[in-house]
Amino acid sequence: MKRLNRWREADINRKLLARVIVLSRAVAERLGRVPVFMEVCGTHTVAISRTGLRNLLSGHMELRSGPGCPVCVTDAGDIEQMIMLARVPEVTVTTFGDMMRVPGHAASLEEERARGAQVQVVYSPADAVELAEAQPDRQVVFLGVGFETTAPTVAVALSRAVEKKLPNFSIYSAHKIVPPVMRVLLQDPDLAVDGFILPGHVCAVTGRAPFDFIAGEFGLPAVITGFEPLDILSSVYRLLEQILSGEPLVTNGYTRVVRETGNREARAVMNRYFKPVDASWRGFGTVPGSGLQLRDRFRDYDAACRFHLPAPVYTVRAGCRCGDLLRGKITPRQCPLFAAACTPARPVGPCMVSSEGACAAYYQYERNNS
Ligand code: SF4
Known part of the structure; x- marks a missing residue:
């Protein structure tokens, strides 16, 4: 706890903030504009807003959000399929709370529930498996939404359902993996970003290597980052240093949690149950190898197959950007x-x-x- 508190100390933050501002001026002089850094993690987005960091640093740099919120990047077509599942009379859809109010073409899961659909918020995929055991007369579908951080826990829950041979449990997998979408992002000639604040939670599973291409192929620095203000400031400082040195690297600024090689066990359980497939992301379209689908031998647990869902009809709501x-x-x-x-x-x-x-x-x- 003592160690964690150090990452929150106001005095250290103030001193580092002053150094960041000095360095950002030098970078702005070099670039002819303020540097732009992108965070690719919803938890960072919230931390940067909540702590006032964006405001403190405005005028010196821009901190911009990318595709880091798993609910937000879930494609409109997937949302429609989830709503179709909720309309099947024998199905109870289980989901994390954030998905409930995401607007679909004509309704959200919350609105479907108000019309009588069985939609239940759970706190973990294991809760959904328990529900399937407790209600053998219902088909329980878990909506799998999340990145490399979430997929292993869903895989563990599925392993329990497989072990118990539960015939009434299935998963709608809209899981995504982060490095492929970052490649697509970086291939955009209009992307004006000078470095990345990388997602600490995702990297705790993947390790650093899957992100090395950011520096190796695209010549931009990136830092794996924790979630305290000092973590974020330290990463921004490292990004600025690397721009000035002209030697971009992908480095780990969150060593108290992220191991260089990530979490092998989590990846092993994820890979046992899921395989990479092309997937649609909101705003990006189809991104090769960026989704996770249940492996063929677990096809019986794939809700999309079990319920023969028709291709979704959807439009993004007017004006939505x-x-x-x-x-x-x-x-x-x-x-x-x-x-x-x-x-x-x-x-x-x-x-x-x-x-x-x-x-x-x-x-x-x-x-x-x-
Ligand atoms: S419609 Fe506009 S304001 Fe609303 S969530 Fe989308 S980008 Fe944000």
Whole structure:
């Protein structure tokens, strides 16, 4: 605890902040503009908003959000399929709470529940397995949404269902893996980003190596980052140093949690049950090798196969710019609907719904900043 508190000490933060500002001036002089750094993790987005870091650093650098919120990047087609599942009379859909209010084409899961669909919020995939055991007359479907951090826990829950030969449990897998979408992001010639704040939780599973291409192929620095203000400031400092040195690297600034090689056990259980497939991301379209589908031998537990879902018909809601936001093209305030037609009470897009969504974070912590 003593060690963790050190990462929150105001005095250290102030001193480092002053050094970051000095360095950012030197970088701005070099670039002819302020540097732009992107965080690719919803928890970072919230931490940067909540602690006021974006505001403190504005004028010296821009901190921009990318595709780091798993609920937000879930494709509109997947949302429609989930809603179709909720409409099947014998199905109980189980999900993390953030998914409930994501607007679909005509309704959200919450609205479907109000119309009589069986939709239940769970705190872990293991709860969904327990529910299937307790209610053998219902088909229990767990909506798998999340990155490399979440997929291993879903795999463990599935292993229990397989062990118990539960015939009434299945998973709708919309899991995603992060490095492939970062490659697509970096291939965008209009992407104006000078470095990345990498997701500490995801890297705790993957390790550093899957992100090395950011420096190796695209010549940009990136730092694996923790979630305290000092973690984020330290990473920004490292990014600035690397820009000045002209030697971009992918480094680990979160060594108290992230091992160089990540978590082999978590990857092993994930790979036992899931295989990489092409997947659709909101704002990006199909990204090769970026999704996780149940392996063929576990096909019986795949809700999309079990319920023969038809191809979804969907449109993104009029005016919704979540896709542009997730690709780093705009900030929440640049969406004309922000805090007007789109609010947490009446969300138009998922970025205003999820607790890790950039629009929700800006709305809660930054909407009164100039
Ligand atoms: S304000 Fe609403 S519609 Fe606009 S980008 Fe944010 S969530 Fe999407």
